[in-house]
Amino acid sequence: MGTTQLESVPEPKYWHLRTVLSEALDSEFEVGEILPNERDLAARFGVARATLRQALEQLELEGRLQRRRGVGTTVAPPRVGVAVGTPDHTWPGTADDAWQPADCRLAAPPAAVADALETDRDEPVHTVRRSRVSHGQPVAAELLYVPPASVPELTAIDAPSGPARARAVLRELQRGDLERQESAVELGSAGADDAKELDRLPGAPVLVVTTRYLAGGRTAALSVATYRADTCRLTFGESGDVQIHHGPQTQAS
Template sequence: MGTTQLETVPEPKYWHLKTVLSDALDSEFAVGEILPNERELAARFGVARATLRQALEQLELEGRLQRRRGVGTTVAPPRVGVDVGSEAGPHTWPGAPGDAWQAEDHERAPAPAAVVRMLGVAADTAVHAVRRGRMTGGQQVASEVLYVHPDSVPALPPGADQEPDGSARARTVLRELHRLQLVGQDRTVELGSARADDARRLDRLPGAPVLVVTTRYLSEGGTAAVSVATYRADTCRLSFSDSEDVSLLAS
């Protein structure tokens, strides 16, 4: 790679660098190819490494690059389509037919502070925490924890709580949750940074950009469960339908 000096431009330097790097990705690199290290790239474009990192982070957010542990920064493959909804429709409990999520684990533990407020329980209350994963195209694109109010599923069937298989316990909790009448749900979407556990599950670096989708499931007694799903931001875009339901699709 030769040396390219950026000229003075009215827009932020990192943004202009992002455009230049994007053109280079199209003309000089193949999908999966590893980019030179930050020192070499900064020298080529005559920018500080902090400016380079801003441009790389933006390209990762846009799905052009992937940064992986032990590998480095590579050119990303085309995005894979992902839909937040299920084939059963938007107003269904998690785990209903058509739900693409796979149950992975279950534990009883206090929920995070934000979820505690939504569930309306005391901070030290143990709730059902169901961990699920979402695979698309052979890669995990999302990780979810579903926090179930203890009044929604006060007790599991005899022996289920002692089941050593966490995925089996998780599926049992979901089946018990389906006994309730779902009267509505609301959803929020925000940009966030991958925490260590989700980063490991999604094969991202800690701090990588993610989309956090929080869904509150309402029954006649109030909030029955809260889902916090973390999606890889490099795979997804938002789409709004006429019915005002929100779906998350990759381009």
């Protein structure tokens, strides 16, 4: 990071700063390397700390930086591709299962979920909580809603609750033949519980993947999964791993 001054330009300081830092990251830093602390960086560029932080937030949103309280700011590795489009990676129990069941409860779901499942609003459904790990890092937290009708042979004795119960539900669910799945992706922010599971602070940006599993002409299950937006790239279809995007698009015209 050679120069230490910002020219006066009509664009916001924090945006210009973002660009300068981004180029510095490309040319002068290695993945995992720690940056100078925020107070030093702000002084070096002659801006207030809040302005510097605005630039860092942008870069973190783009997956270029990783910040941890009490530790520092490090250069983030490229985002990991996470397959979500094919049943292999989400329908429970398939071979390379990166999902780890955490809990299971029987309770009435949110109204919107009940509507999508076509169950009564106060009819309890199995609610499985799972977390997904990739490359040793937690990447997603999921709530899977399974109406009792989808797991008819589930015996109450298997296990009362907890991970064992969750596995029993998933095992029974998998006996059904999945026809197809429909997904939607949108931006959201992590709630307190998801944040803890994803090792982030509350409000951290997440990609919310809502998936409806269809089997036997019915909605067999419905999943709401939150993926870390800073570290994940969601892939659909054959896991063809296209890695193109890097920073805001700029078109020389």
